[in-house]
Amino acid sequence: MSKYLVNKFLFTVDRDTTLTERYREDPAGTVAWWEAEEANKILNSIDAERSTWLSFAEEERQALATHDHVALFEMGAHPFLTLTLWIAMFERDWDEPLGMQLDYAAKLAHVRQPYPDISC
Template identity: 50%
Template sequence: MSKYYVNKFLYTVDRDPELLRRYKEDPRALVTTWEQSIGPKLNDYERSTVHALTDAEREALIQHDYVALFEMGAHFFLSLTIFIALYDEEYMAKHGPLSFQREFAAKLSHWTGKEYPSVAT
């Protein structure tokens, strides 16, 4: 398990409009590209060999599965921000303001009153 690497995916994609567009249009292709050429980058030249996604993490990212990501302990701010970027506009147009955010909350309702999975890394 690598919460760090899941967070690195969310962080690097959310801050880059082009990667974000590709993550919306073809998540599987973008996740593959990310694992090959973006995730391992420590900076423009240096590469890191430390982290890798598990199959479950990869699948959660490909499926835009924010419930699974919450349950894995992905950072709540990164997860909320990136999925708002992907879905807020279309939900807003169809169902009004905050409809995506409220659906997001409802899908996690089984965690109400329980201790959440830790986001500590």
């Protein structure tokens, strides 16, 4: 499990409009590219100083590659990061205000407290 790396994916994709659109259109391809090229970049450092050990667990890779926000929630991805990115990608597909957000919540209706731990 690497909740940190899942969060890093959500964080870096959300803040880059090009990446946000790429992830919307090609989730599996974007996740594969990102894990190969970006996952080990220490933000703010040069390539020679990459980390050497970060990779997704299979269920994390799968959840990201299928846009499965319910699975991401259940595995303890930071809910603010997931929500913000989902708004950026999918709010446009809904006609009514907050339609996306309410659907997002409804798909999590089965969740009971305490919610999954979001500590990394």
